[in-house]
Amino acid sequence: MHVPSQVYRGDRHVAIAGLRASPQHLFQGKWVTGKCMAAMDPRVQLQKAQDAKVLMVGAGGIGCELLKTLVLTGFRHIELIDMDTIEISNLNRQFLFRQRHVGKPKAEVAREAALKLRPDAKIVAHHANVKDPKFNLDFFGKFSVVMNGLDNLEARRHVNRMCLAANVPLVESGTTGYLGQVTVHIKGKSECYECKAKAMPKSYPTCTITNTPSKPVHCIVWAKELPFAKLFGERGVANDLDIRVMAEGGGAGEDARSEGHETEEKYSYEWCKESETSRAFARRIFDRIFGFNVMKTLEMDDLWKNRRRPTPLYVKDVWAGAGEDDECRGDPDDTAEPDVEICGAERGAKRQRVDESGASVNHTERDSMAAGPWERGLSAAASLGLMDLQKVWSLKENTRVFLESLRLFVEKRPEEIGCLTFDKDDTLAVEFVTAAANLRAFSFGISMQSLFDAKGVAGNIVHAIATTNAIIAGLIVLESLKVLNDQTDACREVFCLEHPAKKKLIMSAELEMPNVNCYVCSKKPLTLEADAQHTTLGCVINKIVRKRLCVDSPMVFAGDRILYEVGDDLEESEVKMYEQNLKKRLCDFDPPISNGSALTVEDLQQDFKCNIFIKHREDFDEEREPDRLVLIGSGFASAETVAKKEVSESKVIGENGQHNVKPSEVSQATKASSETAPTRVGAEDSNCGDAQTCSGGVVVIEEDDDEVMEATTESMLGKRKREEGETERPPSPKAEEEVVEVLLSDTAARKASSMPGKGSEADPEIIDV
Ligand SMILES: [Zn+2]
Structure with missing residues (x-):
């Protein structure tokens, strides 16, 4: 049944237009089916919002939208918690922040900005981790409702448990690209956040990463986990990807599986400050990683019986065979030469270039402005004049970026070497990983990636879309109003779709009852x-x-x-x-x-x-x-699920690092709930919790700083078997009725994706011992 669109005016204004939301729209009973809400006096509802004490966790992409919508809706008593500070990359959509706020706590700046919209609001900002013991049960217990706009699984689980223990309703949310959802968790009345399985970080077989990569993502994971970690991370830590013992005097990690026992100095990743220039060091590392190690791999004949043999790369060969466009012919091959930059940062920075608009750009200024993609200042690509981040570098350019980024780390950031972990916002780190991944890809005959795309994969990034955040924030407020008005029967899980099904951009479904097998809310072992x-x-x-x-x-x-x-x-x-x-x-x-x-x-x-x-x-x-x-157990994979095959990366990360999963695919991918999360290797759980799935099905999500962490999930609205023997619940007719018609009504040509709820799968089997 189609509901007249005006009935949903409130929804539409709050959700889509955000800033245009007004209490009148919200409280005329027009934001949910009349049966549930119309009976209540709008003034009473407004009063409830004004009296309610709400806790917002997260003041990022969703959080900024949410805080604005809350104060404009009439909420007066708000506390918000966020541990982050503002970064330049936040500014494109976290609109409560300005450039002058960079480096300041998000919670405090968001509070100040919201007070300008509604000076009489009482907003308390906490620049802190929500897991801090000071946010105890007494703290949580004083709120009428808690609203999450978080970016990681651990914090979401924590808030879920705190809300259950304090018996406070939780409205949970997430977005990833065009996708988003809002779910409502009320103790005893609906499932908790942990009633459904969450995707775990994706794991790649170690031997694929170390020896037989076949996709760009394999090379990127390798570059992060092996060369980057070995060169700049903690010394002496055994890495699952160690092919050989890297030991020098037994100091490094012994790998019981290693077969070779070379301990020659030349395998060392250490920079010999006395006898070696940083430039010679960079060349030695290059030759070692892309030349010698690949030669070693080639010795494993069995590996190459049915595979293309990789090509070892040495710096000398790259220069000899490289293209003619090399601006840096300064004989980079001459190790006897004094240690001048191959294409030195200073030299490159002083070079003027004309960008596409015809304006002259000075790299030094650009760096010092900390603007654009070089916000951390130090950039190998910038110093080499490689300004187009979406262009795929040539072999020679990748070689130069690799050598230059390594040299810059050694010379300009020596104090960080030995304690670095990969950070997608660290320009030099991303450049190093991109170049290393591309050089490996070249060796193995795999297509190379632009820095932009490689960064998306390396950082598990799905680029955030401000409009999705605004829609989701509006929906959080709508669901919260239902909770506050004791209209929990009217509460819905709401999903924002990338590919509208049946012309619906937003879909809703009834809340599900608590999972009797949940280890959190039902205490099942x-x-x-x-x-x-x-x-x-x-x-x-x-x-x-x-x-x-x-x-x-x-x-x-x-x-x-x-x-x-x-x-x-x-x-x-x-x-x-x-x-x-x-x-x-x-x-x-x-x-x-x-x-x-x-x-x-x-x-x-x-x-x-x-x-x-x-x-x-x-x-x-x-x-x-x-x-x-x-x-x-419930919420975790069964043995059978663990054994399932990988889903191809193309389903998860699109050409621009965007989430490409369509609702129909999401349905089909139900079984793959644990297969499409961020990358990790072997037992290295570097990204645990950086992504997750939503309860209720779709996607999920992480609203991160400038990007959103990748995630995936179960089927949309895929219903789960609650107990053995229970049949799947068909999609509720009510849920269809409640589908909000939004925009796009004239896009009949758009393929109607399959309605969620079909093709769903049962949960992993619970094994009782
Ligand atoms: Zn539960």
Whole structure:
């Protein structure tokens, strides 16, 4: 049934126009089906909004829109929490911020800006982490509703648990590109945020990354995890991608799987300050990584029986065979030459160039302005005059960027070497990774990427769209108003689609009841498949309790014995004992923790408690289960799901790093709920939580700074089996009625994507022990 569009005027104005939202629109009972809401006096509703105390978590892309819409709707009592400071890249859509605010706390600047819109509002800003113990149950308990505009899974899980414990309704949200959703979580009445499985970071088989890449993403992951981490990250940390022992005097990580045992100095990634110039160092590293290592790989004959053999690259050969457009013929090959820049930053920076508009641009000025893509100032590409970030560099240009970025790191940022982690906002780091990935891609006959595209993949970026954030923020307020008016029956999960189905850009569905198998709100036990003879307690705590369950301050029990806890008030002897326990294998405890044993995990702050049954298992798939730990239960993959094949990257990341999943594909990809999250390698869980899925199906999301983290998910509205034997719930007719008609009504030519709700899949099976 189509509802007259005017009925939804409030929705449309709030959601689409944002700034034009007004209490009149909202409180004329026009923002939800008349049956549910019309009976209530608009003045009463306005009063409820004015009296309500709301907590906003996150003051980024969604947060800015949300705060504005809240104050213009009539909300007066608002507290907001955000731990970030403002970056230049935020300014294109986080419209409460200006360039002069760069470096200042988002929460505080957002508050000041919102007060200009509504001076009589009472807004309290917290520049802090929402996990800070000061935000305890008493703090959460004082709010009428909590609204999330967060960018990571851990914080979302934390807020979900706090809201459950404090019995405060939570309105959760997320956007990724054109996609977004708002979900409502009310204790006992609807599912909690953790009732449904969330996508975990994507993992690539180690051997594919280290030896047989076949896609650009393999090269980018490799560049981040191997050369970048080895050169600039923490020294001596064993890396899953270590092909050979990189040891010098045993100082570096020993890899039991390594076969070669070369310890020659020439394998070292260290810069020999005494005897080597930074330029010679960069060349040596280049030859080592793209030449020598590839030669070594070629020795593994079996690998190349059915594959194209990679081409080793040496600097000398690149210069010899490179194109004729090289501006830097300054004999970069001459190692005896004094250490002058190949295409030095100073020289390059002084060079004037004329950009497309005809204006003369001085690189030095540009850098010092900290504007545009070079906001961190130091840029190899800028110093080399490679200004078009969307252009794919040639082999020679990639070589130059690699050498120059390495040299700049060594000379200009030496204090950071040894403690760097990859950051998508670090220009030099992105340039290094792009060049390294492209050089490897060249070797292996894979297409190279522009810096823009490589950055999108390396940072798991889906570019944020301000309009989506505005729509979602409007929908958060609408759902919150229903909650505040005790109209929880009228609350909906609402989805913003990229490809409108049946001409609907926005779709809604009824809330689902709590999942009786949820380990959070229904306290159902989880099962952990592990090799009790080899797995240490520390491994279980770090990889499962902290990373998968997102428990910050865990207490772990076996029966009534405390095996581990953290806290400032522990005795020294206790700290020592717990440290020793971390090193013990599960079978070393007395009595041993073995098949059928239960561990209990508690977090006092979150008021969280769950039991994990151990299921002893000795055989794991090294590629698919590199941690040798498989967590099973609602919200986590079943063993069967873990074994499913990868979904091709093209489905996840489009040509410009955008999310390309269509609703129909999302439906089909239901089984793949854990397959399309950010990249990671082997057991390196570098991106845990940087992406996630929404409950209810679609996509999800992360509203990040200037981009949104990639994520994916279950089917749209894919209904889950609540209990064994229960059949799938068909799409609710009500849900269809409630579909809001928005814009695009004349786009009949647009293919109607399949209506969500079809082709959904059952949950991973729950295994009770
Ligand atoms: Zn739950």
